[in-house]
Amino acid sequence: MARAAATTTRNSSSRSRSSTSTATSAKKTAQKKTQQAAATAQEQASELQSQASGVVSKQLSERASQLSGQLTGTASDIREIGQHLRGQDNTAAAHVADLAAQRVDDAGRYLSGKSGDELLSDLEDLARRRPWLAAAGAAVAGFGIARVLGSSQRARTAQ
Numbered sequence: 001m002a003r004a005a006a007t008t009t010r011n012s013s014s015r016s017r018s019s020t021s022t023a024t025s026a027k028k029t030a031q032k033k034t035q036q037a038a039a040t041a042q043e044q045a046s047e048l049q050s051q052a053s054g055v056v057s058k059q060l061s062e063r064a065s066q067l068s069g070q071l072t073g074t075a076s077d078i079r080e081i082g083q084h085l086r087g088q089d090n091t092a093a094a095h096v097a098d099l100a101a102q103r104v105d106d107a108g109r110y111l112s113g114k115s116g117d118e119l120l121s122d123l124e125d126l127a128r129r130r131p132w133l134a135a136a137g138a139a140v141a142g143f144g145i146a147r148v149l150g151s152s153q154r155a156r157t158a159q
Contacts, residue, residue, distance in 0.1 A: 071108030
């Protein structure tokens with residue numbers, strides 16, 4: 001009887017070690033699969049971020065080029081206004097118009113000479129140097145977007 005109890009104890013102990021070993025193995029397998037899934041997710045997120053960044057940069061470059069052309073045209077119009085004011089002997093106002101035209105033309109040249117990535121980098125640098133200006137710009141943009149969306153919604157409701 002003592003032998004039967006000893007054999008039962010050994011079998012029970014052996015089963016316990018076997019189930020512990022199986023549980024440990026399952027735990028390690030689950031950890032490996034979790035790590036692989038996390039690595040895959042991180043790679044996919046990185047790819048998506050890269051694609052989105054490329055799209056944003058391309059769009060920004062295109063919009064900057066369009067805006068550059070518009071600013072150059074506006075600067076030309078402001079210069080014409082200045083010449084018209086000179087013709088009316090209003091030299092002070094003509095000088096102000098010339099200065100404004102020069103600034104607008106400078107902004108157009110700045111935009112035409114920059115890629116989307118360079119513009120984003122310059123914007124980030126400005127936000128670091130003058131965070132209050134970045135916050136004010138974001139607030140103005142937010143109000144502008146809200147007005148556009150509000151007027152768009154009113155137009156749809158009226159139809």
